[in-house]
Amino acid sequence: MLPDTVIANVKSVDPDRYRSAMIAPKEGRADLLTLYAFHAELAKVPELVSEPMIGQIRYQWWRDCVDEVYSAGVKAVRKHEVSTPLAEMLLRVDMPRFWVDRLIDGRARDLDPEPFKTVDVARDYAAQTSGVLMQMAVKCLGTEPDEAVLRAGEAWGLTGLARAWGYYKDGILSELDYDQICEAARDAHKDAKAGLKTLPASAFPGVAYAALVPKFLAKLTHSGHDPATDTVNYGPLSKRLTLMGAVMRGNI
Structure with missing residues (x-):
């Protein structure tokens, strides 16, 4: 314990x-x-x-x-x-x-400190960290995860890189374009959303937080957002409502 x-x-x-x-x-x-x-x-x-x-x-x-x-x-x-x-x-x-x-x-x-050379390398990193972690979470809940689970975790990881652009822009993300990272996160989320429709309700707590990705991306790509200096978040109540809605729908 x-x-x-x-x-x-x-x-x-x-x-x-x-x-x-x-x-x-x-x-x-x-x-x-x-x-x-x-x-x-x-x-x-x-x-x-x-x-x-x-x-x-x-x-x-x-x-x-x-x-x-x-x-x-x-x-x-x-x-x-x-x-x-x-x-x-x-x-x-x-x-x-x-x-x-x-x-x-x-x-x-x-x-x-070696920068990611391409957006595909960033995708692989997000899959190996956030994606694998989400696979393990679904396994903890008694379900064998499929590719959609890995893609949902990848979307979360890529969104995290975009959220931390100001910190990483002179380091591991220095050779990438910000919009590319956001677009890769959006694509991964879209793929995951289609595949997760068959995920058992019992396994959904392992992926539910990926439902927060679209709202993060909406703010990250807003015309008034400066990724080099601005941070993005939204309140606990809004997050709770998003998670509740995702659970009720059974999808992210």
Whole structure:
């Protein structure tokens, strides 16, 4: 079971996934929060280190932890407030190790200052991070995810890059066009929306936050928005209503 402090951290650093997780039944909710706590541990590494090598050591710690989970079981896993509940969850839901390893590798890319050369590279990055995470979330809820789930996560990841354009424009996004990123996010969301119509209602909390993408993109592409300096958000009540509407429709 996750400590309350870890759950509070997920709510703070990943509020939209947290809101979606709270839609799930009790056991599914706990598994989603465990997954998102793990992702939060991975995502924060670049902020904690001054040198990429130190960051790689931290990611290797998690790789070793995952190896312990899949080779020796829960009892052999190193003690940590996230790794212990994570190990139990991964084995119980039969999470494919490939996804876990891919998520770690995707987040480790954040240590690399090399710019994305094409929008396709940005798409691949979004799929390997947000897309794989969404696949894992749907698996936590008892459903085998299809391509539409991966595309929904990709849309979320690309939207996140657009939202953070001011931070990344001189770094990993320096060789890309802002409008290209927004258009790629819109295309991915359109593809996902068509495919997610068949997703079971029980798995929907794993993807529901992707319903926020269109409103974010509407603001990100508004004529008065300056991506280099402006930030985009909208209030908790509006987000809650969007999520509720998505759940009622069974689509994003």
